[in-house]
Amino acid sequence: MAISTDNAIPVPKIDADNAFDAATCIGCGACVAACKNASAMLFVSAKVSQFSLLPQGKVEANKRVLHMVEQMDKEGFGNCTNTGACEVECPKGISLENIARMNSDFLKASVSSEA
Numbered sequence: 001m002a003i004s005t006d007n008a009i010p011v012p013k014i015d016a017d018n019a020f021d022a023a024t025c026i027g028c029g030a031c032v033a034a035c036k037n038a039s040a041m042l043f044v045s046a047k048v049s050q051f052s053l054l055p056q057g058k059v060e061a062n063k064r065v066l067h068m069v070e071q072m073d074k075e076g077f078g079n080c081t082n083t084g085a086c087e088v089e090c091p092k093g094i095s096l097e098n099i100a101r102m103n104s105d106f107l108k109a110s111v112s113s114e115a
């Protein structure tokens with residue numbers, strides 16, 4: 001019997017660990033409730049990161065981050081002012097690093113011709 005190699009793309013351990021950590025977000029909304037700006041950046045950045053860190057998620061990474069940020073803005077969530085209240089309240093320990101990563105990904109996607 002042949003062994004499938006479809007999911008045999010090597011993933012650096014640090015990326016796998018960070019993607020797994022981001023994927024533990026349960027969407028509880030505690031981060032939004034704790035934020036004085038009602039920002040959803042921690043939640044959305046966790047969802048963006050859990051895919052963008054992995055090779056399989058890089059295929060549509062530009063489109064994904066642009067669309068998710070656009071939708072977040074449409075829904076009326078506030079802007080992040082880096083108070084860190086979201087990270088403190090998050091029951092899953094989702095890191096602010098995800099917000100920094102999403103901002104970087106968003107900037108790259110905004111100037112990319114692939115989006």
Ligand code: SF4
Binds near residue numbers: 030031046
């Ligand atoms: S508080 Fe943490 S687990 Fe809950 S939605 Fe926000 S990022 Fe996800």
